[in-house]
Amino acid sequence: MNLVEQVRQQAFEQPEKTAYYFMGQGTSYGEFEQTVGRFAKALQDLGLEKGDHVGLLLGNTPHFLISLYATMRIGATAIPINPIYTADEISYIIQNGDVKVVVALDMLLPLVETGVKAFPQVQGYIICETTPNVGEKFAALSDEAKTKTKLFTHVLANTTTTVDPVAVKQEDTAVILYTSGTTGQPKGAMLTHGNLYSNARDVGEYLQMTGDDRIITTLPVFHVFALTVVVNAPLMKGATLLIAPRFSPAEIFELAETYKATVFAGVPTMFNFLYQFEEGDPKAFEHLRLAVSGGASLPVSLLHHFEEKFNVRVSEGYGLSEASPVTCFNPLDRERKAGSIGQSIVNVDNKVVDALGNEVPVGEVGELIVRGPNVMKGYYKQPEETAVAIRDGWLYTGDLAKKDEEGYFYIVDRKKDMIIVGGYNVYPREVEEVLFAHPNVIEAAVVGLPDRDFGEAVHAYVVLKDKSITPAQLQSYCAERIVKYKVPKVIEILEELPKNSTGKILRRSLKEISTIS
Incomplete structure (x- = not known):
């Protein structure tokens, strides 16, 4: 079985069922x-x-x-x-x-x-x-x-x-997704029919999708997160897509209310915009049974604020293009742990290892590696890069993570984003969580920049509600909550943070801004 056959079967079994709505017009599976x-x-x-x-x-x-x-x-x-x-x-x-x-x-x-x-x-x-x-x-x-x-x-x-x-065949290439190229030219991840089918099937089961679901499809469909979670998995289950041409808080609330949406999936930036949208009526989301966050780490304070305002559970997951993409999700039938990406989904193994590939003890930080039927067969025309990424059947993600006693994983940060201040490791996400907890901070991002005395220094960029708040006040706020070497040496206040098409904050662009200034 593959995606084409599975979705075609839906058309045979329920040809009149609406497959998707777009600009007010419905199209049936038939x-x-x-x-x-x-x-x-x-x-x-x-x-x-x-x-x-x-x-x-x-x-x-x-x-x-x-x-x-x-x-x-x-x-x-x-x-x-x-x-x-x-x-x-x-x-x-x-x-x-x-x-x-x-x-x-x-x-x-x-x-x-x-x-x-x-x-x-x-x-x-x-x-x-x-x-x-x-x-x-x-x-x-x-x-x-x-x-x-x-x-x-x-x-x-x-x-x-x-x-x-x-x-x-299951091993035939169905899609090639080019990575964002943060470490050089984009690489084309070859995803097979087996990769896409298995991940859509397992995600659909894990999120308990049915033909009664109506999924808001506002994530960019050319991105792997959307491709599996709000396109392929719902279509396999005979659900209905509510296609939004672009992300607009006003339009998302209207779409949700008009069609009684049951599932929303987005990146943290989208959750933030929806939460900050003053005209957003919580009643529009009264039929939502689930909100899914992925693409980047969701600040814990934002998760709690969103849930309280809209009375909907937010489940954070994790994935990457090379894994079709989902490897972890917070379970719906067990405890949801704020700040965690959840547990391994069915048929997928996640493990945290040291530099030698040995699994580290519970609670220790290492690199997250992944194994399963969803892992790509390699990078297109790049066998050397493939050999670096996939070793002994495991995909090395480049993300730093840790695992607790119950098998819940926590992303600490990207391996390449870790900041070393005078020999101490500083994970940007930890500092960002502190900044996000400040009542006047709308967005925050942290990067490491060269420092003459300590090798690197913590630099933070924030978007504020109240423009009268000063960088010094924010530094004092951080100093009360984290050790001195983690406190941002510099805090810059911006009108907005640079983002890519999926809403992910571009740390590289922030570093360029600082270099220019």
Whole structure:
């Protein structure tokens, strides 16, 4: 069994059931199956075969769902790409990923002209219409670009037949997800049909998803967190997706109230914005049975504030692209521990080890490593990087963690983000938790910067409610709660913190800000 077959089965069993709502319009599982089948045929008509690569430059629209499942249906490999990446970032992935066909939002139509010359291996571009005047932009293309470009609606209108799913093996690559490239050029994590299916199946079971669930899909669907938790797992269970084109607190509250949403998944920044949104009515979330946080560590104070305000349980989990992504979640049928990423999900093993790969005692900090059917088969065209990441069947995550006596794991920080002050280890998250507990701090991030006397020094960046609060006051607040060497040497007050498309705070950008200033 794989994702394509499982979701297709839902269409056969309950064709009238709504698969997703988008901009007020519902689409049934039966309609989704038909559209996927036709688009799959259109991709074959473009010359795509099993094993070929399709770039998906798409956001949170039905085009992404259709394109993803159509690509997997013909045995091709989907490569989701953030559509707001720079031209250089997009170019690198298309070139490195050996992309043959690109499916893109219409806002990227002007880039097709450049792409036709830069990427001779790309056989065609399919443009998805989401804004007015697409026809005019299309007409402005050169004749050479026009011959390689088609509009999504035209492709579907001119394709009347469907294709059955191509037979694939569990080890065949279904998706290549390029990592954010925080340590250099992005690496393409190859996720197999077996990887994606097993993680979606196990996450769906772990979170007790059913066909009655209505899941808010506002996380960027090209990101692995969304791909499994708010797309694949719900569709496998016959649930209904509530697709939000972008994250907006006002729109999320309206969506939740209109469709009686039962599950919300987001990154900590989203939880913070929802909590801070003054017009947010807790009644809008009265049908939520579960809120899921991932992508970064959720401050404990924010978790408690959110739960108290909206009367909904928040369960934090953990994952990474290379693991499809989920490895841990706080259980729904047992104690939820604030600050913990929970326990290993079914079929997945997590372990905390030292530099030699030996498991460390309970309570000690080490690197988190993971093993299971969800772990990637490797990085695309990078065997050396693969050998570093996967050793003896275990995926080395690069995250520092510890485990308690009951098997709950706690992320301490990224291995590369740890700050060493005069020989003492300082974990940014610990300092951030203290800052977040201050009643006037909205957001906080901590990084280590070079220091002449101590090697590194703790630098903090905060966004405040009350602009009259001074850095000195915040330092005094921290000094009362943590040892002196952990107290930020410098605290800068910003209007907002730099974030990526998933809402994760970009520590690297903060370091660059400090270097420039």
